[in-house]
């Protein structure tokens with residue numbers, strides 16, 4: 042008995058001696074999720090592309106980006122996403138949209154801007170925009186964004202607190218701007234009411250993991266100087282980002298010239314409006330002095346190639362802004378003027394538009410378009426330390442994109458393919474803040490058939506509103 046016991050002790054001791062030195066350095070750390078076996082397009086500082094790569098995620102954060110073999114040696118995922126045949130890339134960042142306007146998608150097209158706004162969009166908004174409408178629209182937009190690979194978006198609309206709650210429930214990241222406008226709108230009779238609503242909204246979401254509340258003065262021509270200054274003051278007091286439409290059309294330039302003898306950029310500069318964490322949407326009609334002002338004030342710009350083309354607004358000086366050091370991201374604008382939220386299409390159209398504008402096929406390369414859709418957008422939002430590339434320490438906002446269709450075969454260069462042949466529908470899996478929102482095309486945070494049914498129900502009301 043004693044001998045048997047001694048024997049067991051000896052065996053255990055020997056096992057412990059041999060197990061300890063072998064096990065310690067190679068014991069893989071358990072993490073929440075490993076995404077593996079894909080071509081990793083990191084969009085990091087060195088623009089690393091890793092064939093047969095993987096990303097280890099723990100909680101909300103990326104902990105390592107490396108070859109699949111190196112990740113397998115160091116990490117064991119409680120969950121694994123197999124990206125075989127696909128690309129693993131940072132989630133796309135849509136820097137300008139009006140999410141609930143998906144419910145106006147295709148309502149009226151091919152009209153002069155003022156006809157389109159005054160006969161369709163403004164009446165439809167006045168009669169239909171309610172908290173219920175905003176919730177149904179945001180759910181539809183969130184479904185479309187998750188399905189097409191957008192993981193973060195900047196928004197400007199009404200009842201923004203409803204957009205915040207819906208976006209958070211869907212699991213998306215949102216930089217959400219409550220609209221301030223001079224005339225009565227569905228959620229505020231006066232700009233003062235709009236500002237008070239913004240403050241309540243900001244307090245509700247203070248410190249939120251996914252939602253960053255913002256102040257969104259609509260544009261310099263829809264607000265007076267005092268209200269524009271009040272928006273800046275509120276943003277400074279509560280430390281909020283500011284989002285504004287800027288120099289979108291020739292009309293806006295003419296209004297600024299007639300009323301203030303200045304460009305919109307110079308007028309806003311004279312008010313002390315420009316400051317850090319400010320995002321200007323469009324920036325189509327800018328002088329070289331305007332571009333210099335935006336650069337010196339560190340204002341980010343959301344470039345919306347499809348909306349600018351469809352509404353014939355003009356072509357933003359994207360190469361000039363980039364050369365001046367302005368952070369330029371891409372946006373879709375609202376679906377009423379696009380008509381979808383597909384950021385892969387936005388990247389492709391940005392590349393094509395600037396090649397044509399400059400008469401130079403080297404303008405906005407695939408790599409620059411991808412940069413604008415990811416890290417450029419993050420920079421424009423002042424969030425480049427958190428999102429926009431696949432790097433250890435950043436939030437885990439990433440996609441697995443299928444690359445196996447006829448249209449994507451063969452693949453010599455994954456960056457070229459992401460910009461020139463890939464569509465939103467090719468996104469297989471979408472992850473935000475470490476959480477899988479869509480897996481193998483199945484959305485996990487939204488009931489897709491219900492979202493579509495609710496949207497169709499609202500369409501009847503919209504149609505009646507513009508009859």
Ligand SMILES: [Zn+2]
Nearest residue numbers: 286322374375
């Ligand atoms: Zn807009």
